[in-house]
Amino acid sequence: GQSLEQPSEVTAVEGAIVQINCTYQTSGFYGLSWYQQHDGGAPTFLSYNGLDGLEETGRFSSFLSRSDSYGYLLLQELQMKDSASYFCALYGNNRLAFGKGNQVVVIP
């Protein structure tokens, strides 16, 4: 089976950097991805890590360490529009399993 752990909420000011962590347990690893969801909206894909290391997409980066069963999403130069929930998701056995999410609140 699969399970993912994420802390719940973080508040940060505009321009700051926020790191959202995700630890997981799985019997077979096929990828860790990240999704963003604004209040009242649908989740949207942000980033994917299939191998160890850092993936950078603009202001967002995602990191994976398979040996530690751990990944993180790094949000840089925070903007008000980054206020949202962020979910890590683990793929295996034809299904994508989501963590419970981490709410990021950006304040001026």
Add this chain to the structure above:
Amino acid sequence: NAGVTQTPKFQVLKTGQSMTLQCAQDMNHEYMSWYRQDPGMGLRLIHYSVGAGITDQGEVPNGYNVSRSTTEDFPLRLLSAAPSQTSVYFCASSYGSGTGANVLTFGAGSRLTVL
């Protein structure tokens, strides 16, 4: 391109009623799935399909049926609605293999209330 289209956006049911949530995608994705989202619970997989004619259960399948007669459509049926099924439902699709399996495109969601 419309992407993933879900209907209805809102629905109120009485306990025991049945209904179908519709989902259609126009991206020729092989993989389709249904999730429910409840406060503090993240997204939980109800059912999924890896291609037309093939469906399988996810994490929370009880009380729901699905079918996949075409690549485009993946309806979710509530057989006898219960208050515990009050939730926001999301349909999602992907290419279903390799890296693409990790990239789900979600519909806008359907908010269901069961009284």
